[in-house]
Amino acid sequence: MRKLNTKLILLTGGLVTVSLLTAAIIIYYQMTDVVEENAADTGMNTVEKEKRYIEQYFETFENHLDMISADTRVTSFLREKSENGPDYSNGYSDVEKVMNRFMYSYDSVELTFTGAANGGTHTTPYVDVEDMDATTRPWYQAAAETPEQTAWTEPYKSEDGGNYVISAGKAVVDPLTNDVVGVVGMDVSLSHLNEMMAEMDVPYNGFMTLIGDSGSVVAHPEQNGTQIEEGESLASVLDTEGSGRIAFSHQNEEYSLFYDRLETNNWVIGTAFSDEAMASESAGIRNTIIIIAAAAIFLSIIITVIISRRITRPVKQMQERVNDMAKGDLTVQFPGSSHEEINYLGRDLNKMAENLRTLAEQVKGSASQVASSSEQFSAVSEETSASGEEVANAVYDISQGAVSQAEEAENTKQEMQILTTAFMFLEEQMKEIENRSKASEEINEAGAAKVSTLTEKAGESQTMMEEVEHVFARLSERLEDIQKAMGSIGDISEQTNLLALNASIEAARAGEHGKGFAVVAEEVRKLADASSASADEVKTILKGLTDEADQVHETVEQSRHVSSEQQDAVQSVKDSFEQIKETGESISSVVQRLLQEIPMMDERRQAVEDAITRIAEVSQSNAASAEEVNASVDEQKEAMRSVASSAESLHEESETLSALIRQFRVSHEENQHHELNESPELRPEDEEETQADEESGEDTHEEENDTTSETESTRRKDDE
Template identity: 30%
Template sequence: MKMSIKTKILSFIPIMIIVVLVISGLSYIFAKNEIEEEIESRLARQAGETAGDMETLLAEHQRIGEALAEVAGQKGTTFNEEDYQSLQERLIGMNDATFGIGVWFEPYAYDEDTEFFGPYSFRDGEEIAYTDEYANADYNYPSQEWYTAGVEAQGATWTAPYYDEALDTVLVTTGTPFYTEEGTLLGAVSSDMNAEAILALAQNIEVGKNGWAFLMDENGTLLAHRDAETIEDDPVLQEISGEFEDSGTERVAYADGDAVVSYTTLAQNGWKLGLVLPESEVYAGVNALLRNVVLIAVVLIILTTVAMYVLASKITKPIRALNEEVKHVAEGDLSRQLTVTSKDETGELTTSFNLMVTNLQNLIASVRESVHTSSDAVSQLSAISEETMASSEQISRAIQDVAEGTTNAAAAAEESSNKTTVLSEKLSALTVISDSLHQQSEKVDETNQKGSEKTSVLQVKAEQTDEMIGHVEEVVQDLSEQMTEVASVVGTIAAISEKTNLLALNASIEAAQAGEHGRGFAVVAEEVRKLAEQTAEATRDIRDSMKDIQTKTIAVTGEMANARKLSIEQFEITEETVASFGEIAKSNTTMSKLVSDMTSHIKDIEVNKEKVVSAIAEIAVVMEESAAASEEVSASATEQLTALEMVTTSAEDLQVSSEKLVQQIEQFKS
């Protein structure tokens, strides 16, 4: 499929559109992520700051109760009701958020005659009032949640907000137990805080334009909400409250749209403060950004398309005009010229086209003149070439005859030289073999001499071996006789040990009959009997060993006899070997003399052979040089003849080409 330059340029428009769309999409995605992270971070930061304010408020209130509990633990029953009232008034005045505070002793712990003792002070408008109406069985403060929770935790605990009918106020209470120095529980301190103060902090938080805050206790009960009248009617937060961790961000779905929830947990009582911001507000900036990105992308695409179309038209218009002129030139019209309208690459191309046409005009004129001149010269060259070719053929035939004769003579000389060379090589090989044979003869003589010396040594060693075998036979015979004597002695020892054993047995019997007087003798007799038995046992072992040694001695005697027989045979063979070496030495001496004579005659032939081979080689070289020179002259003549034929043919072809060139040049218009 053929594509114009304009089409190729415009084909980049879809690519540019895709690039713009991809860049716009990525920019939108990155910006969206950044905005989401920024809003979530801002919500988390705002929740953390508000939670910090609440924790400060709660911590200051909790310290009031802990301070009173510490004093109550130290003073205990030594403080009377007025002392506690005075202390409570001072502590309440130290913190504006503290509504009331009381000291509550365990039943009968303050006074064995008083079951309930609980002085309590609270704010009454601008004044601080005192009451003891809670110290009775009807209220039964030891059963209250703030009391039991503090005692169980052995530290400060917080209650959920509750409504106090007597005070007509929503309170949140901390319970802090106090103990004697021995660790016995005395009671608990209650410090009440007006819940409206902390709930107001949550309700007054401004979260964006349409967001709100909520406060939830550790059980998931909503304490503060954007709509105080329907605080219990937020099923979405009620449903996800069990999924909350200490802090984090969640997305929840409301009927009027999704929302982002950022929450954190208060350290003192586990309450969760959350900030809710509708996603419509979260993504308001993102949606505006999307509109701007889409608008910019559309504008860029339109501008890019128009710019590329205009550019393609501007580039291709002069190229099309130049293409038309080139077609006229291709048809032979060299009178065409273009006007240069630009200074870019297209203008340079137009200038080059005009220059090319001018150069072609000059070239055609020069060629036309040269063709006419060369046509006449070619005619003359063709005639001269035909005459020269006839003379060259005669010279070539004469030189070829001379070359054939010289080649035959050189071949005969070369054959003689080859045969002489073969003869020379065989004589040289014979000389080498003769020298080698002489050397081998000398080595055989030397080896024979060494063998004779070794056999003499072997003969002496054989005599020494025979003498040693005789000595060994005598030693073995003496050993056999001594073993017989030892066996006799061992038999005597065995008989003595048997008799000793019998005597020891008889002595034991006699000692037993002697009673108490023979007991010592009986012990000695028993030891003698044991020694006799050990001697008999050792004697038996010796007798067995002696039998084994006698058996092996007899075997050694037989082997020594065989060894002596082999030694005699070895000595006889050694004498025969010595005689054989003598015969070999005589034969080798005779052969060595014959080889020396043969080597001398071969060397004389070798000297004369070198002269013959050298003369024949010189003749062959001269003949080969003559043949080569003749062949070179013949080849040169043949090449010259061939070259002349080619010149003649080329001249004829050139004549034809010149005529055709004249016809073609006449087609161009100047």
């Protein structure tokens, strides 16, 4: 039972463990993705929030510069200095008031300045810049290029070498000419911006940074004013547009930078999160999942152990009672159980024990009956053996007479077969004569058909000859008509020639007016001569055709006479074939009558042969039956001896069966008697002795199987 208990625990616990671990892994990876998405959303939200704040911060300065650049005092001052000369300090007091009011409003503004189009510069507070040309400064050039916008420079160190500053410049435009007359600007310290960004609470051990469009670091916890070199991990962000995310290294630690671009000056503002800090959040979730999974696995194992013990305990009790049954105790009772399946099993085992008890009692009674019946059967077999000897002698005499009768019938059958061969030869010869007669008749009919065809063709040839003769007669008539027509054509040609000659004479009389008519008359005369010559030539050809037609007519006449003679000869041959046909039909009639008589003779011969064959078959069958009866009698004698031997063996086996049945206890009285005689050493008291009893029970099963096999073998012998 320990093996079954262990298997149940391992199987159920293994399935639960695998299921929980699989679910834990899936949940962990899903939560990791959720943490990653939350971190990305947090980073982009932080960037967006800081982006709006910094844009508002820069817009504040831009709005003030817009107001200063639009102030009429500033515009008039710069226009006057651009037109009248470099004495820049004269008249600056009004402008200085405007600049001071703005400068002292913000702590981050370190310096304000103006620059005229002629190069003059003035600052507030005052700085000696007389040798400086304002138009060469980056803030002036950037503002002059885009007058409608405020220009911001890249970060640089202030003149005193202290903090990093950035300069903002706004072009001053003359409203009358729309020309740039100067630039007003300021220097803004980055320290305030750095402090503001450093004070922000950035999650995941992160920080804020601001990077100029050219790669200079505007705001950073440790790298303000530095330049991002090409090849650094942060350099890739300068080549991008819009928002995004990149990975970079800072102080030997990996970070993820979420960034966007400021609309004010296209600077990059970003939030850097530590990858290790983001991973630590996932690690905390992982540890929680591991603890929950371990607790669930431990709890499932405890539940599995409890359930498996409840299942195996009644099974173990049934095993002990089955071992008692294997030892021969059929009085055992299997208890019920709270488990439905085990309860069904106990009920079925109780039925089996009851059936075995009934079977054992029936076998005991049957064994006694078999023992008494085997003794009676042995006596009957001896009497049957003596009667078989007498039957065998009588059957032997019958078989000898049947063999002699079969031999005589066989000789008669051979003589009839010789007669059959003679009839078959005669029939074949008559069929050969009939076949040849039919072949001759077919040849005769074919010849007659050919002669008839020849007669028809000769008649058709005669008719065609007559038609050809009539055709040549009509052809001669047509040739004569053509000759007459050609004579008329010749006469017409001569008359045309005379008319042409008369026309020529008349044309000659007419002189110049008749030249054209004379030419026509000459051509008509030539045509008349040609027609006359052609008519003569046709007459000659027709004369030749007429002569040849006469010769053909004579030849056709001769052929018609020959065809008439040929038709007479063919008619004679046809009459000869008719006589041959009549002779062949008479021969065929005689042969047909002979062939009709031969089958009748063969039928009578076949009837005699069939009768002899039946007599021979009956004789052979009687002889074979006699031999079989004789052999059967011999086998019966051997069987009787075997039956006697089997009866004795059956008696011995019945004794053995009774001894085996006595080993089974089918009543409580027998069970108590067996327990009194049982050795105490064989009673199990612990688990190891129980296992030994199980092995002993298996051996008992093997002995019972061997005994059952021997009993079945004895039954087969008894059946034989």
